[in-house]
Amino acid sequence: MNTLAQTTGPDTHAPKPAADAVYSKIAKRIVPFLVLLWLTAWLDRVNVGFAKLQMLQDLGLSEAVFGLGAGIFYVGYLLFEVPSNLFLEKIGARKTIARITILWGLTTIATGFVHSATSFYVLRFLLGAFEAGLYPGVILYLTYWFPARRRAQMVGLFMTGVPLGGILGGPIAGWIMGSMGGHLGFANWQWLFLLEGIPPLILGIVTIVALTDKPAQARWLTDGEKHLVLADLEQDQKAMGITRHSFFDALRSPQVWLLTLIYFCLVSANPTLGFWTPTIIKGLGVKSDVVIGLLSSLPYVIGVCATILVGRHSDKKLERRYHCALSTLAAATGLVLIGWFANSPTLAFLALVLAVAGVLSAFAPFWQMPTMLLSGSAAAGGIALINSLGNLSGFVGPALVGWLKDITGKTSTGLYAVAGLEVLCTVLILVFMPRASRQAAAVGDLRKS
Template sequence: MSIANPALPADQAPAKTELDGIYKKIFMRLIPFLMMLWILAWLDRVNIGFVKLTMLDDLKWSEAIYGLGAGIFFLGYFFFEVPSNLLLQKIGAKKTIMRITIGWGLTSIAMMFVKTAGMFYFLRFLLGVFEAGFYPGIILYLTFWFPNDRRAKAFGMFMSASAFAGVIGGPLAGAIMTNLNGVNGWAGWQWVFLIEGVPSVLAGIATYFYLTDKPDQAHWLTERERSLVHADLERDAASLGRREHSLLASLKDGKIWLMIMIYFCIVAANSSLTFYGPTLVKEVGFTSPMAVGWIMAAAYLCGAAGMIFNGFHSDKHQESRYHCGLAAALGSASLLAVALLLKTSPLLTLVMLALAIVGTMSAIPVFWQMPNRFLSGAAAAGGVALINSVANLAGFGAPWMLGVIKTSTGQLTTGLYVVAAFEICATILILMFVPAFKKSSPVARTTPQETRIPPQKWTTTHD
């Protein structure tokens, strides 16, 4: 039930420091919990990259089977992401996220019983179905709580959880596979699916009791705080102009398809690093699951730092084009270096792999600042999900391509060249076709007699 938000008298208008304190309170209430959920989602999604180190031999599968199974997850994403995000807009975040989280946890647990390639494909697809809507749903959810000039920090911290999951996931999977292999007659990789799936089910139940759908329902904010946030978000929406349009209009909108192409290129790189990063570490000579886990943990720790810094810096300077485009360029150049050095310099290969993770992951949170400048409300629910679902087809294609190339040639070099080319295309598209938006002043939005910023038009004018 919503709590009333009475209009705030002009003489009670907030100082910027008061709003800063309120948004810090919201940040601390929501972001750590959402990060925990994203860590669990990421672990259940990508643990396949670690268990493949022994799972393929146990089940006598080829790299092509693995690549298709890893990528087919994103087909489930593609078909169910838009409906899931529209459902979140209709029934609320906590019910939607509870369903998603419990579903992916149970599916992850079921993965421990995989025996055939067909069952592997089905469960990976089902995992994508359940996770569909979570990531873009949280992007949408955070727009209910933070104005545009505060979102990059919130997005960056939330999305950095995927990097922290890499920090945790590698050593955790390595320890489980090393110490529990053979216990109860199960292989180490089976224990990974069980141990990493159960917490998601429990977290899904907790979600229903912890999350609040919108600020006007937040019992943990005072009446004045709810009113201030409500008024600030209303002013923020007004300053950006009218941006509502239907999902059908999104399908016809060239801006949406430009965003899809950009994000497709970034996802191609990110999914390749996610599902084949451990394999690359193994190829330079580290065969122990524990060693691979710790090396990937160090790389993802660097990625987490890059994501957080880039998000904070983007918020500070109210700029997203260069923050996204140059981060993608770093990722592309580093992937190219990995391909060139893979067989000649193990140490430099690992350094370049870490930089590829830093660049690619740092581009993601600031990317979402761009579509959020011209989407809101129901249009955001459908538009964000459309961008994410279509672009994530790269998450299906890239791992499959790498698996086929690895099976046919015995190496990943050619595939890495292709992925690096995709990522540099993201930089080119951003810098050539995405306009520079005018900076909005947070102070102007918080004064009683604010100056309205004209609606921002999509032009080809650049910084």
């Protein structure tokens, strides 16, 4: 027993190379598949931004209708995300994620057959309802496998699905929009939804085989490796001290509601940029759908690097507050500069790069804040509550940009409003979030001992 404790104990006491090897093994096994899921989800969430280039004209829809339809996705999110995450805790990640991916794939395919504003609204709502639970479910799922001091990097790696979706999605959507129109009687935007709805159907089936719910069930871990992970997670819980365990505890926590408000402001730029980037680039004078697709991918290349580096540095320093706040400030700056440099395409595009990299890099440090406060059902429900209510800004942001563009004729007016939300996020974090968590301090003490 003593030998086992010395070689496979918690990360804070086990030899660091041994612990690093175990967590590297886990990361290589589960994180790439999670990234693929999120990449596919992001493609199906924002492909409407590319479809818009022809869809509005074919269906006779206004910019305001598009903005509302793009954002109504998040209403479905709001209503179904908390139940989905609570259900995940009871039945496991495999069954939950399989259900999510298959249903959102079917809904994406169905979107290729919309014929009116009403059908567009309904399917966007259903897409949000069916996809609800994937993102907070993965955040919760990672808490089953990684201690907090390793988790920001894992969340950062998971979040690379968004920029990778931008890198791959732009050229793919541009190619489909530029070459598939008219085949078999379908418009180019219809082909976009039809073809991009197939991968999640396949992934839903693969999920059952590819994912393991918890470390204790992992046949690909040795008994010693399982012991190391479980002991490390138990030590993590002790370091956090008293945490809230039930969902009702989370509802009563002022900190949860503060985090919800912060996340609402943070998220606003992400779907806004995802939905409106093709339009922004087209407004800079680019006419070809293929070129628009290629240029749309470039900001996300930088976004991948920023997301990984910020998450890794946040774990190294055990600091979340400044990493998140400075990232949202960068996003706000980029959004403002897009409008200011509207007549200078090169500078406006560089501002777009800054905005995308800034908002993407904020997510990894942010999601370490709720998991420092919550565990059990409180973590499952609290994370979903923060994500679902916070994601309502995904409804507000795109709809606001569309509404203000109809009124002013300029996309930049709406971007300024979204920039204001990012600034508010920065202020809320710096003013109200504590400088250091109890967990970080405890872990630091353990490392010194």
